[in-house]
Amino acid sequence: MKKIFTKTGSSSESLARTGMVETYHGKFETPIFMPVGTQATVKTMTPEELRECEAQIILSNTYHLYMRPGSDLVEKAGGLHRFMNWKHPILTDSGGFQVFSLGHLNKITEEGVTFQSHIDGSRHFISPEKAVEIQNQLGADIMMVFDECVPYPSDHEYVRNSVDRTTRWAKRCMDAHRNQDKQHLFGIVQGGMYHDLRKRSAEALIDLDFPGYGIGGLSVGEPKKIMYDVLDHLMPIMPPDKPRYLMGVGSPDALIHGVLRGVDMFDCVLPTRIARNGTAMTSEGPVIIKNAKHFESWAPLDSDCQCYCCRNYSRAYLRHLFKSNEILGLRLLSIHNISFLLELMKGIRKAIKNDCLIDYCQAFYRRYYQEELVFNFIP
Amino acid sequence: MKKIFTKTGSSSESLARTGMVETYHGKFETPIFMPVGTQATVKTMTPEELRECEAQIILSNTYHLYMRPGSDLVEKAGGLHRFMNWKHPILTDSGGFQVFSLGHLNKITEEGVTFQSHIDGSRHFISPEKAVEIQNQLGADIMMVFDECVPYPSDHEYVRNSVDRTTRWAKRCMDAHRNQDKQHLFGIVQGGMYHDLRKRSAEALIDLDFPGYGIGGLSVGEPKKIMYDVLDHLMPIMPPDKPRYLMGVGSPDALIHGVLRGVDMFDCVLPTRIARNGTAMTSEGPVIIKNAKHFESWAPLDSDCQCYCCRNYSRAYLRHLFKSNEILGLRLLSIHNISFLLELMKGIRKAIKNDCLIDYCQAFYRRYYQEELVFNFIP
Numbered sequence: 012m013k014k015i016f017t018k019t020g021s022s023s024e025s026l027a028r029t030g031m032v033e034t035y036h037g038k039f040e041t042p043i044f045m046p047v048g049t050q051a052t053v054k055t056m057t058p059e060e061l062r063e064c065e066a067q068i069i070l071s072n073t074y075h076l077y078m079r080p081g082s083d084l085v086e087k088a089g090g091l092h093r094f095m096n097w098k099h100p101i102l103t104d105s106g107g108f109q110v111f112s113l114g115h116l117n118k119i120t121e122e123g124v125t126f127q128s129h130i131d132g133s134r135h136f137i138s139p140e141k142a143v144e145i146q147n148q149l150g151a152d153i154m155m156v157f158d159e160c161v162p163y164p165s166d167h168e169y170v171r172n173s174v175d176r177t178t179r180w181a182k183r184c185m186d187a188h189r190n191q192d193k194q195h196l197f198g199i200v201q202g203g204m205y206h207d208l209r210k211r212s213a214e215a216l217i218d219l220d221f222p223g224y225g226i227g228g229l230s231v232g233e234p235k236k237i238m239y240d241v242l243d244h245l246m247p248i249m250p251p252d253k254p255r256y257l258m259g260v261g262s263p264d265a266l267i268h269g270v271l272r273g274v275d276m277f278d279c280v281l282p283t284r285i286a287r288n289g290t291a292m293t294s295e296g297p298v299i300i301k302n303a304k305h306f307e308s309w310a311p312l313d314s315d316c317q318c319y320c321c322r323n324y325s326r327a328y329l330r331h332l333f334k335s336n337e338i339l340g341l342r343l344l345s346i347h348n349i350s351f352l353l354e355l356m357k358g359i360r361k362a363i364k365n366d367c368l369i370d371y372c373q374a375f376y377r378r379y380y381q382e383e384l385v386f387n388f389i390p
Numbered sequence: 391m392k393k394i395f396t397k398t399g400s401s402s403e404s405l406a407r408t409g410m411v412e413t414y415h416g417k418f419e420t421p422i423f424m425p426v427g428t429q430a431t432v433k434t435m436t437p438e439e440l441r442e443c444e445a446q447i448i449l450s451n452t453y454h455l456y457m458r459p460g461s462d463l464v465e466k467a468g469g470l471h472r473f474m475n476w477k478h479p480i481l482t483d484s485g486g487f488q489v490f491s492l493g494h495l496n497k498i499t500e501e502g503v504t505f506q507s508h509i510d511g512s513r514h515f516i517s518p519e520k521a522v523e524i525q526n527q528l529g530a531d532i533m534m535v536f537d538e539c540v541p542y543p544s545d546h547e548y549v550r551n552s553v554d555r556t557t558r559w560a561k562r563c564m565d566a567h568r569n570q571d572k573q574h575l576f577g578i579v580q581g582g583m584y585h586d587l588r589k590r591s592a593e594a595l596i597d598l599d600f601p602g603y604g605i606g607g608l609s610v611g612e613p614k615k616i617m618y619d620v621l622d623h624l625m626p627i628m629p630p631d632k633p634r635y636l637m638g639v640g641s642p643d644a645l646i647h648g649v650l651r652g653v654d655m656f657d658c659v660l661p662t663r664i665a666r667n668g669t670a671m672t673s674e675g676p677v678i679i680k681n682a683k684h685f686e687s688w689a690p691l692d693s694d695c696q697c698y699c700c701r702n703y704s705r706a707y708l709r710h711l712f713k714s715n716e717i718l719g720l721r722l723l724s725i726h727n728i729s730f731l732l733e734l735m736k737g738i739r740k741a742i743k744n745d746c747l748i749d750y751c752q753a754f755y756r757r758y759y760q761e762e763l764v765f766n767f768i769p
Contacts, residue, residue: 050710050714050716052711052716052718054717054718055718057718080706080710088688088704094706094710096702096703096707306459306463307463307466323475324475325467325473327467327473328467328473328474330459331463332431334458335458337431337433338720339431339434339435
């Protein structure tokens with residue numbers, strides 16, 4: 012399998028590493044956070060604004076695009092990059108997660124999944140082959156295999172059967188993939204919260220030699236301690252020469268704990284979703300902009316931040332926009348939150364290169380959470 | 391009274407003229423269209439985007455800002471320009487129109503108007519002095535006198551009494567104005583659809599020697615023919631050395647008919663409001679972007695347009711954004727519609743300078759409305 016990841020640095024205090032991933036639409040640095048553009052748009056933002064926030068790669072959701080406007084239309088547009096005017100790397104998920112969480116699930120069989128659309132109730136069948144075909148039409152630089160994301164909690168027997176089926180589906184996805192030159196297909200390690208099943212999933216997928224691996228089925232409602240524990244056991248057996256992507260994770264603490272355990276890629280709707288609800292992430296913790304205490308505050312959201320929002324607008328003005336239901340408010344907080352997380356990841360990459368990652372994360376933790384980062388590394 | 395208007399060109403076929411208005415925050419060219427930023431933001435747009443659309447002056451609404459966030463707060467911010475980060479000219483209306491249309495009106499007396507807020511039902515009293523005080527706090531470059539905008543239709547006696555009170559209020563506004571160096575106060579000609587009362591209003595206000603004049607009480611539900619007829623009788627008696635501002639008008643046909651009759655300034659929420667409803671103004675007429683015929687259209691909204699939206703996005707993508715309720719769609723159509731009207735005004739200014747205004751407007755009319763422009767000029 013084509014090698015797409017180059018390690019460029021590592022941390023002596025953790026499994027963290029820096030690297031570079033090459034794709035048809037350019038390279039991106041890791042560890043990276045990927046803003047989510049579910050419906051072929053990162054909500055409220057233009058591609059140019061994403062670039063000003065230093066976004067290097069974005070994610071889009073196969074399930075949503077398949078439902079609306081349809082992958083046939085996106086293919087006719089010349090692919091997702093041209094459709095939405097984003098010229099840099101894109102990753103699409105497989106739709107598996109949404110089929111299980113958003114659609115009205117009808118039946119899982121060895122062949123695939125039957126479900127009803129969350130938009131119009133229409134009935135659909137997605138197989139591993141279909142999920143790959145749709146992603147080939149969308150043309151993202153990185154695609155994901157069609158997997159089953161089991162709920163938390165699930166019993167051991169159910170998860171074992173699911174993991175084995177997900178492995179068989181992964182093989183079918185690989186065989187169905189028609190555009191290997193321009194699109195890289197990642198496997199997805201599942202296994203619930205069971206260390207033995209995570210190992211079983213990882214080993215089987217490693218045998219299939221994917222160019223990169225997602226870690227799915229985490230951040231699905233379990234306590235964070237359990238997620239970190241799963242990663243503690245899983246990450247040491249993941250191939251060092253391939254990128255690892257922890258799916259659906261985007262809170263600052265989980266990004267930090269993921270990086271310390273060797274994760275390279277993350278995505279989450281969190282920064283843009285909470286932005287639209289009026290919550291900003293700042294170096295001193297979350298700020299709820301509608302709070303009355305900001306009524307007469309002429310300070311920026313975050314005096315350490317150089318984003319467009321913080322360079323130009325006061326908390327008082329932002330609060331006014333939110334109180335008045337003005338779209339500009341949603342835009343400005345989205346820009347800020349995306350900038351904030353990408354700046355955190357940039358700081359993390361720099362700290363890995365300078366081998367001072369624990370100090371960097373500790374300082375961040377104290378200011379953001381007013382508590383100590385707890386991390387025990389057993390090399 | 392300080393002279394703020396310089397005539398730079400005129401049309402031999404109409405009363406149209408080009409000019410330049412000087413304000414504390416810079417000059418703007420006329421005829422001009424002013425995008426409306428009701429709540430200290432032109433809905434969905436940043437100041438930088440407005441400038442890219444070549445906006446030279448914007449309007450904001452005193453009534454809304456007085457209600458929320460309050461003119462005291464805007465004053466503490468250093469004025470409206472700093473609050474919203476717009477460094478160029480701003481015009482504020484007096485709040486009169488909104489008090490009569492939006493608020494729950496309780497009582498009009500010689501002293502002023504008592505009404506209830508449309509937001510929280512709180513009771514307020516606005517006098518001419520108060521309207522000027524609020525606008526002095528906001529700090530816009532051009533302010534408007536507090537007037538009564540009578541409904542259409544209204545009987546002659548009611549309108550005559552109202553016009554005379556509006557004239558007395560205009561004098562009180564002038565006397566109350568505390569910041570004449572930096573803010574220009576315009577009178578407002580009222581008089582309903584009665585030629586004699588329009589003349590009565592204009593003559594009384596001209597005696598007061600305002601630096602510019604609004605024409606209020608039009609575009610309030612009357613047929614356009616009646617509006618043009620009022621302008622035909624009124625405009626020849628307006629002072630040639632002062633700017634004339636036709637309030638609340640922004641449809642392409644009314645802009646053209648206003649310019650032909652000597653209007654210099656216009657404002658309207660129309661372009662941004664219809665944009666958010668999914669209607670784009672294009673050189674070949676309105677486009678309803680959700681229409682099924684755009685499903686697979688890779689053309690821009692308007693192939694004659696050079697705005698950010700038309701340079702980068704297809705109708706198919708815009709339709710997808712609207713069908714998916716994505717904010718980026720509202721943004722892109724707002725940018726386009728503002729660009730479209732400002733481009734029309736730029737073309738009008740150029741055509742006046744080249745003295746080919748009728749030809750220019752005729753060509754526009756035929757493409758946009760698929761009909762002939764009818765205009766009879768009696769010099």
